[in-house]
Amino acid sequence: MSSAVRKLAVELGARSYPIRIGAGLLSDPTNWRDTLSGKQVLVVSDEHVAPLYLDRVVTGLHDAALSTLILPAGEAHKTLDSTTRIFAALAELNASRDATIIALGGGVIGDLAGFAAACWMRGIAFVQMPTTLLAMVDSSVGGKTGVDLPQGKNLVGAFHQPRAVIADTDTLSSLPDRELRAGFAEVIKYGALGDAQFFAWLETHADALLARDPHALADCIAHCCAQKAGIVARDETERGERALLNFGHSFGHALETVCGYGSLLHGEAVAIGMCRAARLSARLGMAADADSQRLRDLLTRFGLPTAIPAGTDADALLAAMRLDKKNASGRLRLILWRGVGRAEIAEGVDEGTIRELLRESG
Ligand SMILES: NC(=O)c1ccc[n+]([C@@H]2O[C@H](COP(=O)([O-])OP(=O)(O)OC[C@H]3O[C@@H](n4cnc5c(N)ncnc54)[C@H](O)[C@@H]3O)[C@@H](O)[C@H]2O)c1
Known part of the structure; x- marks a missing residue:
């Protein structure tokens, strides 16, 4: 792991997890590979982030049973429909209880992927890889996951803590x-x-x-x-x-x-x-x-x-x-x-x- 990584932790007993913050973390899997447990991994990202950063994550997962899902970007897609698409991708992967979802993107992807992880087989692991400032400082930490309804924001959701938060500050260079x-x-x-x-x-x-x-x-x-x-x-x-x-x-x-x-x-x-x-x-x-x-x-x-x-x-x-x-x-x-x-x-x-x-x- 590179030396300039800032390391924090959310202390929740057996569910405690690390927060790692630094430049270039995604490109070097030694910064995050240890946070994944089973062999099956689904990486969920969006159409803006995936072309920029998905490769960096996928390269570090060469020995995993891997699938990727790229969703449309933005708040209008933080919906039950998008969640259903994540469930379909997990089914396609034959994801078992030891599978992990990686959320690569802003708060919308983090909230969605985290919610799907909370629901799939009553809860599987997920790792947050936030790529917006908002997601790095707030939404990736703390385990609030969920989706919007036409009637209101975040009305459907679950508390489900991630296994780790990996914030690669290099990704902020492309943020509008x-x-x-x-x-x-x-x-x-x-x-x-x-x-x-x-x-x-x-x-x-x-x-x-x-x-x-x-x-x-x-x-x-x-x-x-x-x-x-x-x-x-x-x-x-x-x-x-x-x-x-x-x-x-x-x-x-x-x-x-x-x-x-x-x-x-x-x-x-x-x-x-x-x-x-x-x-x-x-x-x-x-x-x-x-x-x-x-x-x-x-x-x-x-x-x-x-x-x-x-x-x-x-x-x-x-x-x-x-x-x-x-x-x-x-x-x-x-x-x-x-x-x-x-x-x-x-x-x-x-x-x-x-x-x-x-x-x-x-
Ligand atoms: N769970 C929580 O505790 C919590 C806390 C605060 C906010 N939220 C939620 O977070 C969401 C907002 O998150 P957000 O502001 O990250 O929005 P977002 O996920 O929609 O990302 C903003 C936009 O930036 C693009 N993008 C992301 N990373 C990029 C990068 N590195 N380079 C270029 N483009 C990039 C995305 O594709 C998107 O178009 C809201 O739904 C909000 O409710 C959740």
Whole structure:
């Protein structure tokens, strides 16, 4: 294994797993081969990622019973139909309980392949090989898997931890700018919800990060993974603290559903959602306006949207928020904050106040 690999772990007893972050990891199978157990492997990727990186993985699997599946790219394909295609590929491979799925791609492929792995024969192994910033800092870690329904984001899914996360930072060089920026929304989220020092670090390192400075990016990814690994280890199935990772997501998921999957990228929707959560917190007297402004400034600096797209139906947004997984007993539960680095769970916020907030422009 190359020496520049940053190594972290998600500590979950017998289900603990490594996170490896570094340049060139995919090309050298000694970086990841040890994380596969049985002989059968299905590599799931998408039409943008496969032409760029699939060969690197396949070359390292020459002695496996191997199959590959290339799915259409994008959120609009994070569906039960795509999951069925993965099941068909597993059946074609005669995949048994010791088979492994490798998810090579962004969060869409990771969520889909992980969900298929959770279901196939009641659960087989899978390895995350994230190729977007968003997937490296967030979706590949923590074992949330699932698909969207027309009625709402991620409504069908399972907790199923991967066997390993292998983040080859070289793959970020081909990531389109808009996708990179969307990944920074989840990065900023970590600072906003519980790490004011990291938030300040992002304020000072924004230019280097946007210029894709490899050291700044690797530091950033490792920091986010460490924060998420800690939270997941303490609260794997979101009975408490893990819910804070959804800062901005109740609004964000509703926006994705109502605007149409893929029209706003997930990270963009989260950026807008975090601004609304901060504004609501200020309105409820929980936080200062200055904190909302600081968040908005940082998101803007990273080229992210902060306003709800004009013409979005506020009532439809509120209806989508009522289907959010954090809600309990039919009541909205939101993640709000007391300022940068201090998010908390809020129950029973008046729906009229939220509707009014959703109607506001800017
Ligand atoms: N499971 C979780 O805990 C969790 C957390 C956060 C987000 N998510 C989910 O993640 C998804 C968003 O993930 P995403 O932003 O990675 O989207 P994505 O998977 O759609 O990838 C974004 C786009 O970039 C392309 N791409 C990926 N890697 C590339 C590369 N290296 N070079 C060039 N193009 C590349 C993809 O083909 C796609 O078109 C959403 O569905 C969201 O709900 C899940």
